Amino acid sequence: MRRLKRRANYELQLQLKTDDFIAPPRPAQRNWLVNRALSELTWDLDAIHDLAARFVPGVEALLNHENDNDSAPEADDIMELWQLPIMQRMADCVSSSHGHVLEIGYGRGISAEMIQQGNVREHTIVECVPAIAQQCRDWARENGLNIHVLEGRWEDVQGELQTYDGIFFHTYPMDSEEYAEATRRSATLAEPFFPVAAKHLSNDGVFTYFSNEIDSLSRAHQRALFQEFARISIEPLCGLDIPEQVKDTWWIDQMMIVIASGPKK
Ligand SMILES: C[S@@+](CC[C@H](N)C(=O)[O-])C[C@H]1O[C@@H](n2cnc3c(N)ncnc32)[C@H](O)[C@@H]1O
Numbered sequence: 001m002r003r004l005k006r007r008a009n010y011e012l013q014l015q016l017k018t019d020d021f022i023a024p025p026r027p028a029q030r031n032w033l034v035n036r037a038l039s040e041l042t043w044d045l046d047a048i049h050d051l052a053a054r055f056v057p058g059v060e061a062l063l064n065h066e067n068d069n070d071s072a073p074e075a076d077d078i079m080e081l082w083q084l085p086i087m088q089r090m091a092d093c094v095s096s097s098h099g100h101v102l103e104i105g106y107g108r109g110i111s112a113e114m115i116q117q118g119n120v121r122e123h124t125i126v127e128c129v130p131a132i133a134q135q136c137r138d139w140a141r142e143n144g145l146n147i148h149v150l151e152g153r154w155e156d157v158q159g160e161l162q163t164y165d166g167i168f169f170h171t172y173p174m175d176s177e178e179y180a181e182a183t184r185r186s187a188t189l190a191e192p193f194f195p196v197a198a199k200h201l202s203n204d205g206v207f208t209y210f211s212n213e214i215d216s217l218s219r220a221h222q223r224a225l226f227q228e229f230a231r232i233s234i235e236p237l238c239g240l241d242i243p244e245q246v247k248d249t250w251w252i253d254q255m256m257i258v259i260a261s262g263p264k265k
Pocket residue numbers: 078079087104105106107108109110111112126127128129132152153154155170171172173174
């Protein structure tokens with residue numbers, strides 16, 4: 001089967017090489033499925049054409065937080081302040097039940113502070129960089145907070161996790177290999193964590209993460225969520241004060257906030 005879509009700015013060609021690829025009972029059904037997939041790609045291209053016009057240039061500073069792990073990276077290399085409204089919205093979500101919150105990635109401790117302001121009963125933080133984990137423990141001690149700090153990668157401390165009313169996930173790839181792997185295999189950096197979140201989320205709990213989605217969720221992203229959760233709610237957070245010279249790998253003034261619930265156990 002061959003399909004061709006011509007537009008003023010691009011042309012899409014699709015050739016299905018075998019008859020058993022996308023093979024519903026009737027040919028008309030196959031046509032419908034394939035045409036829809038191609039149409040969706042054109043709609044997506046048109047939409048990202050409009051979004052691209054709003055991008056700031058940013059600077060090449062990929063993985064600027066890569067360090068020797070002995071010292072904490074510079075604050076701006078951990079997280080730039082334009083992300084504050086995202087942190088606040090995510091923190092509000094996970095602290096709304098005032099229960100036990102699991103936070104993955106302490107970073108600058110900004111979201112941790114926001115979660116504390118939400119009067120949560122308990123707060124567990126997983127952090128893999130020893131110097132940052134130490135800053136987390138210092139912050140908790142200096143402020144008399146009862147925070148459980150699990151030092152290590154979330155991949156390695158899963159055996160110590162409990163059940164939580166809110167789960168907040170905000171990490172970044174620690175090196176270029178992890179970055180390449182994450183972008184090649186997943187719709188979003190948090191995707192490999194989805195099964196872990198579902199396993200450790202209470203039945204009426206909420207899970208949120210840094211979505212890396214601009215104005216909607218890709219189908220692959222939604223499908224990955226529905227593998228693990230019964231419900232998702234999504235909302236665009238607009239008006240972010242994104243600097244022209246942003247160092248993060250994000251170049252537009254909005255991001256989707258995702259809240260997943262109803263873990264499938
Ligand atoms: C962007 S920062 C988090 C910023 C934080 N939300 C804040 O408000 O300051 C990401 C943090 O995740 C940590 N991290 C990265 N990969 C991790 C992993 N696999 N497990 C645990 N922590 C990780 C990094 O060391 C860093 O401290």
